[in-house]
Amino acid sequence: MSVSPFLQSIHEFVEDKKLLDKSGPVIVGVSGGADSIALLHVLKSLGYSCIVCHCNFNLRGEESLRDRNFTRQIAFEWNLPFEEISFDASCYAMTNNVSVEMACRQLRYDWFEEKRKQYRAQAIAVAHHRDDSVETLLLNLIRGTGIAGLTSMKPRNGFVVRPLLTVSRKDIESYLSEHGVSYVVDCTNLESVYIRNKIRLQVLPLLRSINPSVDHSIYSSILNLREVESVYKAAIHEQEQNVLEYKGEYIYIPVEKLKQLPSPKAFLFEFLTPYGFVSEQITEIISSCGGISGKVFLSRNYRIVKDREYLILESQEREEAGTVVEKIESLEECGTLLHGNLLYRCLDNDETYCFSRDKSYACFDLDKLVFPLIIRRWETGDRFTPFGMRGSRKLSDYFRDKKYSLIDKANALLLCSGNTIIWILGERAADGYRVTVDTKRIIEFKYEK
Template identity: 45%
Template sequence: MFHLQIAQYIEKEKLFGLKDKVLIALSGGADSVALLRVMVYLGYTCEAAHCNFHLRGEESERDESFVRRLCKKMNVPLHVIHFDTSGYAAQHQVSIEMAARELRYDWFEKLRKEQNADVIAVAHHRDDSVETLLLNLIRGTGINGLTGIHPKNNHVVRPLLTVSREDILAYLKGMEQDYVTDSTNLQDEYTRNKIRLNLLPMMETINPSIKSSLFSTASHLLDASVIYNKVIEEGKERVLTEEGISIEKLLAEPSPRALLFEILYPLGFNSAQADDIFLSLDRQSGRRFFSSSWMVVRDRTHLLIKDVSLQAAETEDKPVIKEERFPYTTEFVIPRDKKTACFDADKINNPFTLRKWKAGDKFVPFGMKGKKNVSDYLTDAKFSILEKENMYVLCSGEQIVWLVGERTDNRFRIDKDTKNVLLLRLI
């Protein structure tokens, strides 16, 4: 019955075909051992992949030894890799759990291609999906967070998703198949384990079939999310512009708050933060909101979105300016391109310095006679807050020569007395 249930689910969800080669993620735990036994029994061509994360001392070595013995006994090719998980987590500033996940799935995909496997089968089951739903509900999520674990994600498939942990243990017991137990799964330490060991047993006192009910609800929501996501994508196309999120267009949507959440959630903003940003729409501009890697700024007409991660900061370069000097002739035509600036070379006597503008900076905009604050100029020209922050000035001594990429200073313009031209191009 167990084998039939899995076979029917594989066929129903079109996870893979009988002639496909399946790479089994084999930890040695009950669920992964059951997955391997079922796939081999059903006649699929299987290879196994085991990750040793070196996080549990002797237990990690025990798991690897068990997996090696099992695959040898079943005549299944096995691939093993060792990871310095703690080192990776520290280097990339992520949690141990996230580090293990990234290392595992990156290697699985690489191995799948090397071995010409069609899919990577992982052993998530019904209880895992229910725990994921509750975990997301507790943290705060939209409809997509309530759909549980999906049967298929690119090349990753989950054939055991309709069976419970209890079903898996009964299956293994019936064939007298042993497995290893991760001691951390028995500890009331992480949030998921608290859900598994405390919350779900308490909910079962109210509804003994709570896991089945929640899984069924997640399945219905998964179907509904297909329609929901289609509408959300259409909404994104209407409100997202090169500048950011158009506030006017967002507020014209049938459900602007939901659409805003779906735009911001993938950037690391939770539901409470998305609500705060939504409430800022009828308030004064200038407010800033941060996730771990992104910033949203409430500007006059748009919500501006900027990547503020360490990687983005490292790749943010100063403007590159190419300099050219030559004698002035009457045939010379001054370019109208804002990325090009022309000056009377003999009026510039001090070396150039390039910096971001600061409060109090003044210059004489080309075509004008009096000085103007750079801040006032940028405001009058309707620069956004982020565009203002990214504006550079090219200075000769203490004097601003060029608001780079925008406007030159009139004091250094070419006139009837010009003998030499200085041409600057923004690369």
Template identity: 40%
Template sequence: MNKIETIVRNYIVRHGMWKHDGSYIVALSGGADSVALLLILKNLGMSIHAAHCNFHLRGEESERDEQFCVDLCEREGICLHRIHFDTLTYAEKHKVSIEMAARDLRYRYFAQLARDIEADGICVAHHRDDNVETLLLNLLRGSGVDGLAAIAPKNGNILRPLLCISRQDILDYLAEKGQDYVTDSTNLEDDALRNKIRHHVIPLLETLNPAARENIAQSARYLRQAKMMLDDAVNAVEAVDVPSQPEDSSNIITIGKQLVMQAASPEFILHQLIGSYGFHGDTIDGIIESMNSQDGGIGKIWKSNEYMLCIDREKLLITPQKEMDNLQKEKAFRLPEEGNYSFAGNTRIRIRRYPRTADFTPSKESHRITLDADQVSFPLTYRLTQQGDRFKPFGMKGTKLVSDYLTDRKRNYMEKMSQHVLTDKAGEIIWLIGERTSDHCRITPDTPSILEIELEENSEV
């Protein structure tokens, strides 16, 4: 076991990457990094398979790389799994870059292969210099802590045993073993930003400090440790205040404003909590600024590609934009007479009239109401609330704005937006659905007939 193999072995053991009775897949491209990874793990005594992907992106080079991997594995006695991809068609179909298409295809294949052969891990050949390039690349993109932190040694069953050594270490190892490898000609070009960093920026930094690579890699590791501590802080906030599932199956995620604003860095905490919903940078700054304003930003709305965020009294509310768009498109539904109706997805309403009996008791259920049938004029209309809607809540003498009533009931913005009402022929609200009926249809001692209205939502039709 030589020096490099010893370093890698210690790194693997330290990060719990090796089960002595386990088997592992090595992602083998034929390049120096993956060839070194294959030989090091084999020499350490790990049970390994190799997997090669031919993306058919570089013509004869792609075929050359595959044949090299076949010959290498045959010589070393390692089982090689191969697959071919039409990467360009995949990229066009899924509207992603060629680089992203290749990545998706590669990792999907590795995951399936790992299941098929019951492998314990998938080993990829990222090394220390990749950390340096990634940090510099993400600095240029304005990334947060997540982008600046070092690449993780383990991510699920993806293992990176070579993060402890440099590209030069790898080349020296292969030279010592007399092992050749293939070179991807696109890595020598300056078309990609990463290649420009590799070929020009890092060498320039090394003229300022010969230890630039090692120092930047060390900074990335420190940033990763800091990120892990920050993640613990964010997880503590989530554990206290962010439900793992939307409340009441309403698809609304809520985040307490107070816990965010009391954090040492509200911007960071908020980014960690809502970044996955597409809210970043200036948007997060705007949300924090609004929450700090005199009115607390209540009612203000921000949109990402797929989600909408609203500042409520005590919480931030996040809901899929598609749901709010569907609400805005929802049309009123006319109920001309008594009977059963199905509409608006899986909403059902049943309306029936019956004589009042001596043992009659008014309904107290939120989804079913009983009214004085003679005071209700058809057709009825089922619709969303509108600005300026008023009604006379049961038991009150005067009318009240629906918006004020819902505010008093501490209903949040999303709940107000999705609130439905039932109106009579004159357009008067007879039921603020799920909340309260109108006083003008109340049952009195002289009421001879009862009108019962029952609502079922999100039920199977």
């Protein structure tokens, strides 16, 4: 049995892009419209095991119910499993302060992913085609975009695959007509309410009057830009390896190395966008590189701190200044604190005890300590009396003299006896609790970062 050129082109596209195989079922998003019905018919004809999944967003009254009933009937006639869900998309959009379009997208893909896991499906197939890719490019240009936006829709995005990207809407309608397959028409697709519809109904017809082959020209440009993007991403990846410094939970970007890159802004855009930073912020971050330390830039879950010689990326999930990390009501003869990072032992003061000069160690007169001992973060206004000095000084001044970065200061932990700071963990101890010849019992701490 011969395969039509339409089916053959999709089969070759799926094989070339490694979108699907016959190893497991495929979740197929089906609205009842021409595109999704064609996708379902094609995948079934090519021998894939399909699960029909339909979302009712309750936005078009009786028409929404019509689409649902039609899709269920198609699944029944083609002997395919049918799953459905009903959403109040308008309420979701209002509650989450997003557009109705974005609400539908979020609800749809979250549910598709649930179904994929339930059926252990290999992928989620959606019906975007070549015309959709052209419209998306124009939409991205209108909104402003980088090279990723210029490459429009990808054949694969995680578990989501787009087998129809190689064919046009006109090809799809011809295929359905040849096979006598019916579908429903969404009346809102004929309205110029949404930006995408305006592009489809007004902008593209105007462009076609200038160049009848404009759809093909734009799609060819998309394919060319994808090749350019692969080179671009490889260069960005190489720059990341040469520039970024990973220190525990923090990522350091040396300002001088950043300035030496061919395009610091492009580098930061590609690196920081996945962390939730937007283009306007990245412009401000670049400007801050020539300024003083201390400026902070926030995304939803991350922050960039401008330090002396670095931009430092960190998560916002950290304790506030002054936060008590651990409270110690009493101590055994020996043990650990801070989840094993702070070791201690109590011992008699005799001539056999040897004081360590290592800053990770600190020892105090045990009988002078006031319980509970507190381990906390530092906060503005903290003062302590460093070992060997008579007067107290601000911790902020001490940190400045020691050239602490903003991250180092934020991470500094203090051991306090009552309200008195007796040790900056891993750094310097205070003077008032020193071991003397009159000390009977010593408590020794060792801090392991």
